Amino acid sequence: MSKAFEDISAGLEDAIAHAKGRKRTVIVHEPIDVKAIREKTGMSQRQFCATFGISLGTLRHWEQGLRSPRGPARVLLKVVDHDPDAVIHALAE
Numbered sequence: 001m002s003k004a005f006e007d008i009s010a011g012l013e014d015a016i017a018h019a020k021g022r023k024r025t026v027i028v029h030e031p032i033d034v035k036a037i038r039e040k041t042g043m044s045q046r047q048f049c050a051t052f053g054i055s056l057g058t059l060r061h062w063e064q065g066l067r068s069p070r071g072p073a074r075v076l077l078k079v080v081d082h083d084p085d086a087v088i089h090a091l092a093e
Contacts, residue, residue, distance in 0.1 A: 029074070031068065032062075032068070032069060032074065032077055032078070032081075034059065034062040034063050034069065034077060035063040036081075037077055037080055037081045037084075038059070038063070040080075040081065040084060041080065041084045041088070045059055045060065045063075051088065051091065052076060052080065052087075052091075054073070058073075
């Protein structure tokens, strides 16, 4: 079998085990309320995008639930949610 097949097969086995309630290596990420995070900063969509380097279209997709932030964007949003002033201050330096 190819490495790709083995990886896909292992992922499917983990997903099935998770769905059946068995503990596996699956990491479940809670949904992020991007609109609530942005509103917490008191910024408009345009201000938020300009401050954090996010495209307006992407932000709108997140806020409408059409897409979910992933990777570094998810991390940035979690940090902004935790302490928006610290992130804004760090970016201003």
